[in-house]
Amino acid sequence: MLWIKAFHIIAVTCWFAGIFYLPRLFVYHAMADDDTSKERFIIMERKLLRGIMNPSAIAAVLFGSILMWMNWATYQGQGWLHAKLTLVILLIAYHLMCRKIWLNFSRGENRHSHVYYRWFNEFPVLLLVGIVILVVVRPF
Numbered sequence: 404m405l406w407i408k409a410f411h412i413i414a415v416t417c418w419f420a421g422i423f424y425l426p427r428l429f430v431y432h433a434m435a436d437d438d439t440s441k442e443r444f445i446i447m448e449r450k451l452l453r454g455i456m457n458p459s460a461i462a463a464v465l466f467g468s469i470l471m472w473m474n475w476a477t478y479q480g481q482g483w484l485h486a487k488l489t490l491v492i493l494l495i496a497y498h499l500m501c502r503k504i505w506l507n508f509s510r511g512e513n514r515h516s517h518v519y520y521r522w523f524n525e526f527p528v529l530l531l532v533g534i535v536i537l538v539v540v541r542p543f
Contacts, residue, residue: 404473411466414459421456425501426524432508433517448505460498482543490533497527
């Protein structure tokens with residue numbers, strides 16, 4: 404079980420690294436004026452999304468599911484886990500929004516300014532804080 408937990412933590416760490424960095428790339432992409440820079444950002448964003456974020460998200464959900472399954476008798480009545488899973492669902496939705504934004508950029512259909520992406524970049528911090536507090540403190 405400790406190996407599964409270790410791989411879950413590694414996957415979550417990698418996933419959040421991408422979740423924090425991709426919207427920062429969107430900020431710079433939205434500020435780019437020349438086609439060469441825009442194409443470079445599309446490639447960087449695609450590699451981050453497909454090469455790091457997607458595999459990390461899948462691994463985090465897989466290892467987390469295994470941990471829940473292995474301890475279901477203990478976890479099923481604990482409210483903190485249900486709250487954490489709600490935040491994880493929001494994180495998955497955020498990840499999918501990042502994919503949609505990348506697709507819009509890759510099609511030349513971005514509708515937002517760099518200021519929007521600066522604010523967009525802040526939301527996963529709240530999710531991370533909530534998830535860590537729920538897992539460590541287990542307030543309910």
